[in-house]
Amino acid sequence: MAELTMRIWRGDPAGGDFIDYRIPEVEGEVVLDVIHRIQAGPAPDLACRWNCKAGKCGSCSAEINGRPRLMCMTRMDTLPTDQPVTVAPMRTFPIIRDLVTDVSFNYVMARQVPPFRPATSGLDGSFRMAQVDVDRGQEFRKCIECFLCQDVCHVIRDHEENKARYSGPRWFIRFMELESHPLDTNDRRELLRQRMGLGMCNITKCCTEVCPEHIKITDNAIIPLKERVVDAAYDPVAWLGRKILRRSKRSAAEALADAPSYAAPTAEDLASRKSATGPSAASPSAASPSAAGPSAAGPA
């Protein structure tokens, strides 16, 4: 039976290296299957995250032959096996062990997204949306939070210092979903311009290229947001129009006060609270599902 070589990154924050594993080729496998066979055989201590093996949980992100991909959705027969298949952890986030990285950066950014804030409801207390308006945001809801787009984005991949002021493509689609929501009343455009780093993106489309859900991140979220920011800050005609017409949304500073980062604890908050044990001040703000997720505190 033919054999293949898997070249897998083994290491932790102290350092690491690629280790080659020779393993028989089995028909119909995906990369994650081979990783599991290596765990079952030569390297029982190989660390990797996975959950669904169906491309739906977004846990198994890694860099296969240098391309950010889901291990469970990458078929072995699409990779050349005459050379070693390299599997490395996502480059943009700090390593925990082997193929597992600490993705808490993404949750910190999630908490800075001012959540959905609806206008007042109808007389019967309900909110109504037309189907066309419902349809528009559906694409963005397909996101499985694999963070491959965040990983591949050169703004933070190649420039660590930008992380402090860049929310990244995954949150840009969230921003677009909220900004174009017919019932929402927050205006997040100045926030995007001044704090979330929308202008840092140079629309080179790597996020769109790697997204396993095929979300058109750049065309349908980032560029429309850039155009909305032009309306808000750069286009004198649109500016004049705003002065004449009544403003109907809440300003960026008001919207920011809604962001769960001001209610939910950050990893640092948690650390400081551990020492001074007091009543938890965190009010559960579940508007942004990921913001309240268990991993929000990071794996510390």
Next chain:
Amino acid sequence: MSTLEDVKPTPVTLGGTRGGPAVRTLRRDRWWVSPAVTVGVLTAFVAYATWAAFQNANYYVGAAMHRDLISPFYSPCLAESCVPGSHPGFVITWWTISPAILILIFPLGFRLTCYYYRKAYYRGFWQSPPACGVADGHASYSGETRFPLILQNVHRYFFLFGLVFNVILTIDAVMAFRMPGEGIGVSLGTLVLCVNAALLWIYTLSCHACRHLCGGNLDKFSKHPIRHRIWKTLSPLNARHMLFAWMSLIFVALTDLYVRLVASGVFHDPKLF
């Protein structure tokens, strides 16, 4: 404009050891082919367009050859020096160098600030990044947040100028059906100008700024059914913007070349019917 300075951001923990080797890329496919092709084609186009714009000759096939064909690089021909028959009703007298330079700034600005071409030259020329998962070659990076790149935000104005030019080039294409001395007819040159105008329209209508202004800026599609319909029609075109960008770029150069060859007498523009 609201200021956000008094609101403290959530601190982001920077640093931490990254996994994987500190190499430029682990990719083994030929990722450099696409940026190299981009650089090659764009350089060839800029070289040809610059040469053609400074020729200041052979851009118009007039009544002497029983045709009315003008190169898209020289239309509208506004300078006094424009060859007879090539300019519209009025002329600009103070302009003395090639009339192409006078107008090319608009299509140039349109393409330079186009979202697709930005991607193409950021990747190809500026290597920021050259390809996905390949490290960009710069120590620091501020994207489009500072001068000069912040000027990319004027793209929608260039789009509006682009519409004006499309109308002019469409008129040129219609005029190309006139064959002075031979009546009305269709020549190969007519078809070339028509295809050129059509491609420019498709490129312009698939523009992201166009999609935004036509309906993308709405939050409630249900309240604006007509604009929603326009947006829905433009969106599939917009998804192919890259394709139209290349097609129209290459065809514009070929159109100029065709007019240039006919005007300089290399061959006669064949009349089809």
